[in-house]
Amino acid sequence: xxxxxxxxxxxxxxxxxxxxxxxxxxxxxxxxxxxxxxxxxxxxxxxxxxxxxxxxxxxxxxxxxxxxxxxxxxxxxxxxxxxxxxxxxxxxxxxxxxxxxxxxxxxxxxxxxxxxxxxxxxxxxxxxxxxxxxxxxxxxxxxxxxxxxxxxxx
Numbered sequence: 730x731x732x733x734x735x736x737x738x739x740x741x742x743x744x745x746x747x748x749x750x751x752x753x754x755x756x757x758x759x760x761x762x763x764x765x766x767x768x769x770x771x772x773x774x775x776x777x778x779x780x781x782x783x784x785x786x787x788x789x790x791x792x793x794x795x796x797x798x799x800x801x802x803x804x805x806x807x808x809x810x811x812x813x814x815x816x817x818x819x820x821x822x823x824x825x826x827x828x829x830x831x832x833x834x835x836x837x838x839x840x841x842x843x844x845x846x847x848x849x850x851x852x853x854x855x856x857x858x859x860x861x862x863x864x865x866x867x868x869x870x871x872x873x874x875x876x877x878x879x880x881x882x883x
Contacts, residue, residue: 735812740783741770742798743860744791745822749838750857751791752847756834765850769836770816783819791836792829795821802859802866804852820860852879 744751753769771786773779780798787795798819805815830836839847844857855868870879 735810737808737812737814738773738779738782738817739770739815740773740779740786740817740819741768741804741856742783742787742795742819742821743768743801743857744787744793744795744824745820746838748841750841750844751793751828751836752839752853753790753830753834753836755850756832766847767834767849767851767853768856769833771833773817779817783817787824788826790831790833792831793824793826796823796825797821802868804856804859804868806870816856818856818859855879 751769752766755765755767769787769790770783771790773782774785777785779800783798784795787793787798798821801818801820803815803817805813808814828836828838844854852868852870855865859865859868865883868879
């Protein structure tokens with residue numbers, strides 16, 4: 730039995746500015762996710778380092794050049810075809826540039842005190858928990874009958 734797995738690598742970055750965090754309202758999503766809020770991120774390109782991919786994605790999706798993004802953990806699940814979909818989660822408060830939205834969606838700052846009132850999708854609250862403390866490093870979930878069962882792991 731082969732231990733080689735097919736993996737789709739992506740990234741996500743929580744950019745902090747004091748008590749504010751940068752979020753993105755995704756465009757072009759299926760109806761059930763319309764208006765959903767996520768943290769910006771995207772795919773790791775072939776022959777690109779993981780670090781370079783998150784820096785590039787933040788520039789493309791937010792207009793900001795991030796510095797010193799630190800890995801916090803990951804979110805992963807198994808797709809129907811057996812591919813492991815892995816999101817590498819980063820965090821930084823160092824950036825420069827002018828904030829601007831992209832074709833991926835509108836980006837804007839929210840206050841951390843308002844997190845419970847935001848229409849987060851795709852387990853963004855769990856992602857934030859991974860970045861905010863050392864108790865967890867992974868959010869893994871399985872999809873069963875179009876529903877997911879997720880678990881924060883330490």
